[in-house]
Amino acid sequence: MNIKVSIQNMEIEVAREIGLCFGIRRAIKLLTEAASEYGKVEILGPVAHNQRLVQQLHKAGVNMIASLEETTGKVVAIPTHGVGPDTVLQMEAHKLHIIDATCPIVKRAQLAAAKLAQADFTIIIFGEEEHSEVKGLLGWAQGKGMAALSMKQIIVHTQGNVIASEAKQSLLSSRLGVISQTTQSKASFTDFATQLVTTFMPKTAEIRIINTLCHAIQARLETATKLARKSQLVIVIGGHDSANTKRLAEACSSIVETHLVETAEEIAQSWLDGKHRIGITAGASTPDEAIQEVIAKLNSLA
Template sequence: MEIILAKRAGFCFGVKRATQMAFEAAEKEGKTYSLGPIIHSPQVVHRLEEMGVKVLKGLGEITDGTIIVRSHGVTSEELEEAVQKELEVVDATCPFVKKAQENVQNLSEAGYEVVVVGDADHPEVQGIVSYAKGKVYVVGSEEEAARLPKMKKIGIVAQTTQSFDNLKHVVLECLRKGAEIRIFNTICDATAVRQQEATALARTVDCMIVIGGYNSANTKRLAEVCAELQPRTHQIETAQEINPAWFGGVAKVGVTAGASTPKWLIDEVIERIREIDSAKTS
């Protein structure tokens, strides 16, 4: 079998940076924590746990030590609490997410009502929203945007992993809602680029493997868009989940991975597929 790995599979800039910062912090003396999983990869989180980094649900659980802020960011209240508790803060928030948080704060302070284009349940969005000091709305679709009230000054910011189409729809709806609109296009192209490359690959192979956390929204979406083009698409977290039966009659396998999937997990998957292939042909 030919195994083709998508050019940009796995870690995006922000996740790579956050992971590096977390491993560096873990190597230092003292108690180290992360507020929520540092990235949406249970395997990376597990490795950090083995190095002593405990995942907290809230800062109420600790009184001292080092707290790593995950790549998706936290709320301004949580960051404030960490500072007040005099914890050592390692801020691994993705710089693109940080920018969106800052934009929301600035818009809010300048008197704009803020619309965040994104998924209200996602921790990134909850963090971004917390920086609004005035009115703020989270809008996930054109339909939700249509229900927004009339506003005087509207500020628009997007969850970094949103699709450009969704931002477009919300902007058009908002054009009817207010006389002044200020948009910060905070969408990061890492998600779009991974999807474009993965779908291009899915068209040319007989089987598609998508690696990434089941809690990772971008990996889930990556698997969805591939499955639309290649029914033999499988999402896995680790090489152990691979079923040799998937490769019956397969000449070409495509492999891609979500933005929070580390290289070592990708390498293990490719290695495992090679083993299965050897067993088939021998």
């Protein structure tokens, strides 16, 4: 059940599925324990796309680095989005102590990519090519993968040099594996997979679709859209560069006026004019404190 708070003539309803997911809570625990044991930990990229979380971990002794070349210590962590196998091999070659904070759901997607590659499938990853999770999945696909969000992108990839020529041949004639970036929505992945089957089935001997979506994200999307339908305004809390937070905001904004904020300070009084039912939701990397601060700010503006 959603939590409701009534302030004067305003009702604030907080989505039941909200904020930090189990994968990020698990990573925070692993990283803070490692920092307290080893003094400091370096992490290959942000633990998740949320500035506040990055700063909180920095205070606890977890420092972000952009690449292995920047390492100054011996304890290095893999973030929740995971990395490709080449990076793991490099870490081992440098004799680093590895703290693997890859989310188990992302690990499952990596394993699916690796198995498909071993079985010589061409792998299509439904996701954003530049996202760190997708880059890692492409690594596990061992040169037989491509990332795309539309059929048009697949055609561009197969006409260019993005995948090896034998994989192109395989794509057109043989076996095709399809997985998704974990944080994509169920509706978009289903739509994409349906189009893919319709386009390639006459030429392709086998199409294997593996559901690698994250249930925590789907639950947040479903509860957020339900909440949007009964609200006059939705505030989505999370990092402006967080993919899952942006998807929550996109889903809610197709229903009702929606604003994405990273901090309570970003809320404008004018958004509340004439609004009596406000819905609140938050991305999977949003700390509880950020949610409490937004509620307190709405309380002060009501």
